[in-house]
Amino acid sequence: LAKTTQPISMDSYEGQEVNITCSHNNIATNDYITWYQQFPSQGPRFIIQGYKTKVTNEVASLFIPADRKSSTLSLPRVSLSDTAVYYCLVGDPYSSASKIIFGSGTRLSIRP
C-alpha cells in the first residue's frame, strides 16, 4: 500500500487559492490518487480523483506530474467553509482487494 505524506496543517485567507501537496513515492501502476475532505464529526467526503496530468471538477483541480510520485490539490478562492481536514489517498479503485489507508491529513484553516 502506497504511503502518503502531507503537511500537517495550512492556513490561508478567504478568496485565496490553496494548494495542498501530497507525496506518494511508492505509488503503484494501477493506483489512482483520491482526495477527501472531512469536517468535524462527519464522514469523509469525496473531492476529486485522478490518475495522471490534470483533473478538474466544480470544486477543485488535481495536478499530477508525469512520475506520479506527488500530487497537488488546488482549491480556488477558498471560503471559511473550506476549513476542514483534507486527506490524500492512493489505491486501485478497480481492485476488490484494495483498501484505503488514511494518512495524517492536512488541517486547513481559512481566516476571514
Added chain:
Amino acid sequence: GAVVSQHPSWVICKSGTSVKIECRSLDFQATTMFWYRQFPKQSLMLMATSNEGSKATYEQGVEKDKFLINHASLTLSTLTVTSAHPEDSSFYICSARDRAGQETQYFGPGTRLLVL
C-alpha cells in the same frame, strides 16, 4: 452521488453492554464495506474489511471477538462492539465500495459512541 447511511448517529451506553451499528448503502450495491475508527484530532484507522457473504478481514491489532462484523447483504453491514468499555468510545465510520463505480469509496456520516 451514492449515499451511505449509518444508524444510530450517536449512542451512549453503560460499560459492559453491546452496541450494534448499522451501515447501509442506499442506492447502490456494495460488495465490500469498510469500518474505521477515529479518535479526536486523529486520522481514520481502518479496523476491518467486510465482504458480502464472507468473514470480515481484520487489521492487525483489532480484536475480531470484540468487534463483530456481519455483512449479510449487498446493502447492509453491521458492527457490534461487544462488552463495550470506556476506551471503546470513539467515532465509528463505515464506507462502501460501489462494485461498478469509478469513485473508490463512499463514506457514511459516522456514529459517535460514548461508553460510560
